Amino acid sequence: MRTGRALTLGPMTPQPNPQVGAAVKAADRKHVFHSWSAQELIDPLAVAGAEGSYFWDYDGNRYLDFTSGLVYTNIGYQHPKVVAAIQEQAAKMTTFAPAFAVESRSEAARLIAERTPGDLDKIFFTNGGADAVEHALRMARLHTGRPKVLSAYRSYHGGTQQAINVTGDPRRWASDSGTAGVVRFWAPYLYRSRFYAQNEEQECARALEHLETTIQFEGPETIAAIILETVPGTAGIMLPPAGYLAGVRELCDRYGIVFVLDEVMAGFGRTGEWFAADLYDVTPDLLTFAKGVNSGYVPLGGVAISGAIADTFGKRPYPGGLTYSGHPLACAAAVATINVMEEEGIVAHAAKLGADVVGPALRELAERHPSVGEVRGVGMFWALDLVRDRETREPLVPYNAAGEANAPMAAFAAAAKANGLWPFVNMNRTHVVPPLNVSEAEIKEGLAALDAALTAADAHTT
Numbered sequence: 478m479r480t481g482r483a484l485t486l487g488p489m490t491p492q493p494n495p496q497v498g499a500a501v502k503a504a505d506r507k508h509v510f511h512s513w514s515a516q517e518l519i520d521p522l523a524v525a526g527a528e529g530s531y532f533w534d535y536d537g538n539r540y541l542d543f544t545s546g547l548v549y550t551n552i553g554y555q556h557p558k559v560v561a562a563i564q565e566q567a568a569k570m571t572t573f574a575p576a577f578a579v580e581s582r583s584e585a586a587r588l589i590a591e592r593t594p595g596d597l598d599k600i601f602f603t604n605g606g607a608d609a610v611e612h613a614l615r616m617a618r619l620h621t622g623r624p625k626v627l628s629a630y631r632s633y634h635g636g637t638q639q640a641i642n643v644t645g646d647p648r649r650w651a652s653d654s655g656t657a658g659v660v661r662f663w664a665p666y667l668y669r670s671r672f673y674a675q676n677e678e679q680e681c682a683r684a685l686e687h688l689e690t691t692i693q694f695e696g697p698e699t700i701a702a703i704i705l706e707t708v709p710g711t712a713g714i715m716l717p718p719a720g721y722l723a724g725v726r727e728l729c730d731r732y733g734i735v736f737v738l739d740e741v742m743a744g745f746g747r748t749g750e751w752f753a754a755d756l757y758d759v760t761p762d763l764l765t766f767a768k769g770v771n772s773g774y775v776p777l778g779g780v781a782i783s784g785a786i787a788d789t790f791g792k793r794p795y796p797g798g799l800t801y802s803g804h805p806l807a808c809a810a811a812v813a814t815i816n817v818m819e820e821e822g823i824v825a826h827a828a829k830l831g832a833d834v835v836g837p838a839l840r841e842l843a844e845r846h847p848s849v850g851e852v853r854g855v856g857m858f859w860a861l862d863l864v865r866d867r868e869t870r871e872p873l874v875p876y877n878a879a880g881e882a883n884a885p886m887a888a889f890a891a892a893a894k895a896n897g898l899w900p901f902v903n904m905n906r907t908h909v910v911p912p913l914n915v916s917e918a919e920i921k922e923g924l925a926a927l928d929a930a931l932t933a934a935d936a937h938t939t
């Protein structure tokens with residue numbers, strides 16, 4: 478099936494070249510082992526190029542990317558200033574070992590620390606998000622001398638052993654050691670409340686009561702950290718109710734627990750603030766980041782560390798490190814990305830476009846499409862919770878559905894692609910998470926395609 482919009486040739490758009498596409502695909506199928514996949518059951522699209530909010534294949538089909546890759550190309554593809562900064566850094570100093578002070582690393586750390594909330598003024602650089610989580614939890618355990626970590630169901634924290642063990646989604650199950658000192662709890666999610674709540678206030682109060690009871694029954698002196706995504710991303714973009722994160726902060730203070738906010742997805746402008754923590758005026762003890770820090774142009778992640786935790790490792794060595802910690806090329810990309818985001822007002826743009834265009838348009842779609850159960854989000858971070866039945870809120874597909882059971886979501890995704898939109902799909906949800914600097918016209922084009930795709934989802938409602 479041919480999908481996507483016919484290619485509009487721009488300055489960087491090459492001519493279609495199906496022969497090259499076929500060779501790329503053949504080598505991929507023969508030699509590339511893909512993440513999270515049954516290798517013989519996948520059919521990866523061969524991508525010829527990308528620019529801004531679009532990418533295209535070798536057959537002349539172009540897609541508007543409502544996924545930002547894996548929610549990381551916050552400034553879109555191939556931003557010329559960031560590409561130039563990477564080229565300049567490559568010419569000057571491609572790499573250098575982490576024990577040295579290096580200009581792009583120092584500058585990236587300064588720019589990040591100046592934007593993170595409160596006293597999160599020291600930056601430990603990693604290669605991505607999962608290892609940032611690994612190190613944050615190690616720091617918390619060493620700082621407190623306690624073994625356990627509390628994490629939420631409906632969360633994702635990364636694919637490495639500790640990060641996947643604190644994850645609350647089915648990707649954990651195959652790697653769940655069951656002994657990693659992790660206890661899971663329910664965070665607020667009013668639309669599918671575990672607490673029989675009728676409104677945000679009840680959900681907030683009951684979720685906090687549940688968390689405190691969990692802490693008490695686990696034994697506060699055994700708990701090193703509570704880790705939460707400030708706004709859970711892959712799990713469904715559930716904005717916490719007012720007061721929840723402040724309440725968790727207060728519980729952490731009361732019981733001597735380190736509060737870790739995972740901003741790998743929500744950070745660097747996604748919510749229309751530099752960090753989602755800014756939306757709630759809360760400061761964690763550790764904040765993990767990756768993705769948007771340099772739009773993934775070169776792999777980079779890290780942990781922003783509070784003064785108290787940094788002091789723990791003032792005279793005592795921190796027992797952890799990476800060969801590529803603070804890689805100069807990745808850090809140069811971060812410096813350029815943050816500067817571009819400032820110069821072009823990208824964070825404010827995301828906030829405004831979300832409030833003025835995306836939110837109202839999605840709510841309007843919800844009125845017309847019975848498959849839309851709930852619309853929620855902020856900035857360029859939106860979810861549509863798709864349902865078979867609005868009354869019962871039965872999800873359009875069952876939790877962790879695969880194969881035939883997932884057919885309604887597959888039909889939705891195929892319809893979106895046929896209309897030139899590459900949608901983010903997870904379980905019974907689609908997320909609208911385009912680059913933060915997507916234009917209003919592009920958003921409207923994407924929303925029109927989404928409208929058509931939702932008609933395919935409507936066909937599966939009862």
Ligand SMILES: Cc1ncc(COP(=O)(O)O)c(C=O)c1O
Pocket residue numbers: 547605606607608610633634635636706710711739740741742743767768778
């Ligand atoms: C909130 C969160 N934490 C951690 C990770 C893991 O990041 P990475 O894939 O860079 O290891 C992700 C990735 O999607 C994420 O969304």
